[in-house]
Amino acid sequence: MNPPPLPAEKSGVELIRLHNLCKTYFLGEVDVPVLKGVSLRVDRGELVALMGASGSGKSTLMNILGGLDRATSGEYWLDGDEITALSADDRAMIRNRKIGFVFQSFNLLPRTSALDNVMMPLAYTAQGLTDREARQRATELLVRVGLGDRLHHEPSQLSGGQQQRVAIARSLVNYPPLLFADEPTGNLDSRTSEEILRMFQKLNEEEGITIILVTHDANVAHHAKRTIRIRDGLIEAGAYTNEMVGV
Amino acid sequence: MRIYKVFRTALHALRRNVMRSVLTTLGIIIGIAAVIAMMEIGNGVSTMNSRAIASLGANNLMVRPGSAATGGFNYGAGSNMALTPQDADAILRDCPMIRAAAPVVGASAQAIYAGKNYNPQTITGTTPMYLDVRDWPLDEGACFTDQDVRSLAKVCIIGHTIQQELFGNEDPLGKELRLGSVNLRIVGILSRKGASTFGSDQDDVIIAPWTTVKFRVSGSSSSSSSGGGGGGGGINSLSNPYPTSTLQLYPSPSQMQAADMPAPIRFVTVSQILTAAVSAEDITPAINEMTDLLRERHRIHPEQPEDFTIRDMTELMNTLTSVQTLFGRLLLIVAAISLVVGGVGIMNIMLVSVTERTREIGLRMAVGARSRDILRQFLVEAVLLCLSGGIIGICLGRGASALVRYFANWPTQASIPAIVISVIVSASVGIVFGFYPAWKASRLDPIEALRYE
Numbered sequence: 071m072n073p074p075p076l077p078a079e080k081s082g083v084e085l086i087r088l089h090n091l092c093k094t095y096f097l098g099e100v101d102v103p104v105l106k107g108v109s110l111r112v113d114r115g116e117l118v119a120l121m122g123a124s125g126s127g128k129s130t131l132m133n134i135l136g137g138l139d140r141a142t143s144g145e146y147w148l149d150g151d152e153i154t155a156l157s158a159d160d161r162a163m164i165r166n167r168k169i170g171f172v173f174q175s176f177n178l179l180p181r182t183s184a185l186d187n188v189m190m191p192l193a194y195t196a197q198g199l200t201d202r203e204a205r206q207r208a209t210e211l212l213v214r215v216g217l218g219d220r221l222h223h224e225p226s227q228l229s230g231g232q233q234q235r236v237a238i239a240r241s242l243v244n245y246p247p248l249l250f251a252d253e254p255t256g257n258l259d260s261r262t263s264e265e266i267l268r269m270f271q272k273l274n275e276e277e278g279i280t281i282i283l284v285t286h287d288a289n290v291a292h293h294a295k296r297t298i299r300i301r302d303g304l305i306e307a308g309a310y311t312n313e314m315v316g317v
Numbered sequence: 318m319r320i321y322k323v324f325r326t327a328l329h330a331l332r333r334n335v336m337r338s339v340l341t342t343l344g345i346i347i348g349i350a351a352v353i354a355m356m357e358i359g360n361g362v363s364t365m366n367s368r369a370i371a372s373l374g375a376n377n378l379m380v381r382p383g384s385a386a387t388g389g390f391n392y393g394a395g396s397n398m399a400l401t402p403q404d405a406d407a408i409l410r411d412c413p414m415i416r417a418a419a420p421v422v423g424a425s426a427q428a429i430y431a432g433k434n435y436n437p438q439t440i441t442g443t444t445p446m447y448l449d450v451r452d453w454p455l456d457e458g459a460c461f462t463d464q465d466v467r468s469l470a471k472v473c474i475i476g477h478t479i480q481q482e483l484f485g486n487e488d489p490l491g492k493e494l495r496l497g498s499v500n501l502r503i504v505g506i507l508s509r510k511g512a513s514t515f516g517s518d519q520d521d522v523i524i525a526p527w528t529t530v531k532f533r534v535s536g537s538s539s540s541s542s543s544g545g546g547g548g549g550g551g552i553n554s555l556s557n558p559y560p561t562s563t564l565q566l567y568p569s570p571s572q573m574q575a576a577d578m579p580a581p582i583r584f585v586t587v588s589q590i591l592t593a594a595v596s597a598e599d600i601t602p603a604i605n606e607m608t609d610l611l612r613e614r615h616r617i618h619p620e621q622p623e624d625f626t627i628r629d630m631t632e633l634m635n636t637l638t639s640v641q642t643l644f645g646r647l648l649l650i651v652a653a654i655s656l657v658v659g660g661v662g663i664m665n666i667m668l669v670s671v672t673e674r675t676r677e678i679g680l681r682m683a684v685g686a687r688s689r690d691i692l693r694q695f696l697v698e699a700v701l702l703c704l705s706g707g708i709i710g711i712c713l714g715r716g717a718s719a720l721v722r723y724f725a726n727w728p729t730q731a732s733i734p735a736i737v738i739s740v741i742v743s744a745s746v747g748i749v750f751g752f753y754p755a756w757k758a759s760r761l762d763p764i765e766a767l768r769y770e
Contacts, residue, residue, distance in 0.1 A: 138683060138763050159687045166685020173767065177680045181333040191684035193322055240684070 084147075085247060085280050086112040086135065091144030093130050104130045106303040107144070112282065114247065117274040118308075119283045119294035127303040132284045136169055136250050137161045149247060166194050170241030174253035176233040178225040178240075184212060185221045188240045195244060211239040215269065231262035238269065242279075249273070249281045255290055267293045327697040334670075338702060341666040344659030345706030345746065346713060349739050352652040353714025356735040358721055359644050361728030367597060370637045372452045375597055375630050376416075378604060380404075380590040380611070383624045398586040399615060399624040402527065405444075405590045411610050414603035416595045419447035420587035422527045424535040426497035430483040437479055438521040440496065442530025443591075448507075450593045458490050458505030466526040469533060474505035476520035494523075498572060499533045501525055527587060597637055600629050656742060659706070660750035667699050667754035678758050679766025692759035699751020700744055707743025711736055 093105040104127045112118055122128035133139035134146065137153060138161075146154045149168055153161065165171075178187045188208035192199055199207070212221055215235040225233055234254060241249055251270065255263035271293060273279050283294055291297045298308040331338045367375075382399045384391050405420040412418075422442040428435050441447070445460045461472045473496070480489050493500045501523075510519040525534070594603040604627050611625055671678070678691055686694075718729045 133764050136683070159689075162682065162685050162687045165683060171683050173680075177676060177767070179677055179680075182329070186329070190681070193326060194681070194685040194687070194690055244685075 083113045083115075084111060085114045085116075085149060086110070087145075087147040088135075089145040089147075091131075091134065091141045091146060093127075093134060093139070094142045104303055105134075105141070108300070108303070108305055110298060110305055110309040112280060114280055115274070115278045116296060117271065117281045117283070117294045119285060119291035119297045120300065121285060121288075121291050121297055122300035123286060126300050128284065128286075128300050131300060132250065132252060132282075135282065136171065137165045162194070163196070166191060167244055168246050168248055170244070170246040170249040172234070172237050172241050172249065172251040172254045174256040176225070176230075176237045176257070178233055178236055180226070181224055183222045183224055184217060184228070184236045184239075185209065187225070187236055188212060188243055191240060191243050208239070208243060211242050212236070215239045229262075230258050231265055234258065234262075234266050235269070238266075238273075242273075247280055249279050250284065251281065252284045253286075254283065255285075255287070263290070323693055323697050324701070326694060327701050330694075330698055331701060337666065337670075341663055342702050342706035342709070344662040345656070345703050345743055346659075346710040348652070348655030348659045349707045349710025349743055350713035350717060351655055352648065353711050353732075353735055353739060354717040354721070355648050355651065356732045357715070357718035357729040358727055359648060360730040360732050361722075363641050363644055364730055365728050366640060367637055371597065373630075374451065375637055376594045376600065377450065377630055378415075378592045378594060378600065378607070379628045380408075380592065380607060381626050381628065382586075382588070383622070383626055400587050400590055401585060402444075402587055404611060404614060405587070405592075407610060407614060408590065408592055408607055409446075412592075412603060412606040414595055414599040414606055416593045417446050417449040418590055418592040419443045419450050420527055421447070421589045421591050422531045422535075422587050424497075424530045426534055428479065428483060428523060429495040430492065433483050435479065435482040437523050438518060439523070440530060440534065441522060441524045442527035442534070443524060444527065447524065447591065450591050452593075453510060454508050455505045456508045458503070460505055461526055466528055469528045470526060471499055471501050471529060471533065472504045473501040473523050473525035473529075474507055475503055475524075476507045476522040477509050478518055478521040479523055480506060496523060496525075497534045499529070501529070531585070531587075604629065652742075656746055660703075660746040663699055663702060663747065664750040664754060667695065667751055668757070670698075671695065671754045671758040674758075675761065675766045675769040678761050679763045679769065682761070682763035683767060688759040691761075692755045695755030695758045696748065696751050699755065700747035703743045703747030703751075704740070707739055710743070711739055 088108050088110050091105055091108040092103065095102045095104060108127075108131060120128060120132065130139065134141050137148070140161075141154050144154065145152060148164065151164075153164055156164065179190065182190075185205065185208050188211055189204050192204045192207075209218075209221060212218060215238055217232060217235055217239070220228060220232060223232075225236070228236065234257075249270075254270070255266055258266060267290060270281050270283065274281050283290060285291055296308055299306040380400060400420070402420040405418045408415055409418040420443060424440040424442065425436075426440060428437050444466050445463060447453075448455070448460055455474065456477075458474065460474060461470065464470070465472055473494070475489060475494075483489070483494060484492070489503045489506065491503065493502050495501075507520070507522070507524070513519050592603070592607070594600045607627055608623065612623060615624055617623060681691060681694075682688075715731070721727050722729045
């Protein structure tokens, strides 16, 4: 299986750079600061684990990194673009083209075949693929995650591990440079978890996709090359920004 | 390409819950079906209705001469002898909105047959087209011909009352009755028309060529120049044992003298022209056409008043139109209510659907759907539901009206506009009632939506 062509690289090895990122929720009269100046850097081809206890700001950071939320202040450079200031529609386009999502609860469309589930994000892609191309691409991806014989199965006919593999295929359908996995093994038994994590490793090693595993499970984090720990809205370890601090 | 994909996605989403989709659409299906069935039945009934009212004379327009005034004394309507038979021909020829036109002259005379005599309520001199104008078929025989009109032929057709009074059980066809001083051969018997809307017996009538009536029946009298309007002329003194007419100061010429030396007639006039418009809707344009034509023919300056008047059957027309507008309004109300009910059902289910699919919406947003993509998806789903409901409703409605036609024998008439409007309306119901749920869906925060349990 040939690796898919990645979108033309913009520049350098740096994929993500956060500089002094803050996020504050305004709840009525009380301001709740959740991220208090996060700076970190992720290079292309890395497999990073983002760890933190609940309430540490991990989810908030992940939402901002995933382009679902906006920071209150600071800079977020993704693939060479500053995206803090982008509108909701532009962020949707960034998510579509540059970021793949894998969720804890799979989030597949019910009563929809694996193939259609994988093709779903293509409906929101600006450059239109023909039905044939879309089908071909989805089939290839499903074959790659080992579900070549389950193309027309619906989620209810698939096991948890298989469902998560469909979700991985879906996240890859636009060939994004960045893959987010939010507790990808949270709903799986340990054996299946191991399988899924291997798959992430394989994708990372063989195809150079940058993967961020968001987890609170140290076992999961062991599969990553680097671990970023967040605590009380600040990066505790693994920010990999020593040379950036003075920037 | 893009729109087609949106439709396919919507169709797929609806197929994921077929039962619910069908039940949701039921309101629209029933609403549209009811409207279509009512429209078809209503149309049939109202066509029948307007045909019935038209035979009462709703399409008829009467052209009568205007009033004449000499020395400040106005003689009243009909006194100005201005209408000619040629006017009738011209109206028929030049007014496309006029279906038929016939000149009419009247007379009054005693009818006699075999020892019985009777004074017909109406003696009408006209052309064969008169029956067409009045929508009045013959029971037996045939009408006199245009040739008879030109040749002053001594023929007539009679109504049922005349037949009863003069002939009893005898067959009057081919017999000759004496009208005033002329013998007229009966060539046809009119079908029964009954009383008019004003209560007079319409079957108490003798119809003859207008030339015959004008020049033979009443033409002998001195009042010939005043047309058939009323005129007690031509009454045979033999058949008038109790004369009621005013005393004549000067001896009137005998019939023999009149026949030998007819009074100088400047131009032949008729007392009115009866016309029929093509349909009830064409009455106003028909009046305008005739007014223009007659003004031109009579050489009336634009600032001068007309020397004729045109009257329509306003009362009958009003009945016709009021019945039809009532029908239309009732249908509209029924349609509006049922479609609102159906639309609320659609909105209800779409709201449930949005809540139920919150995670799907979150997911779609996470993988790159913009809020307008979500709005469009749910809107298209609602429109698709309503549209398919509308189409099924049209089929059901047509089926229902076919059943009514078949079993109850009611007339029905397919209404293309109703079908087109139904499709448009059901699509708009989808847009109107689908918009709020779709808007709600598009406003969801993807983070919240993804976390929704």
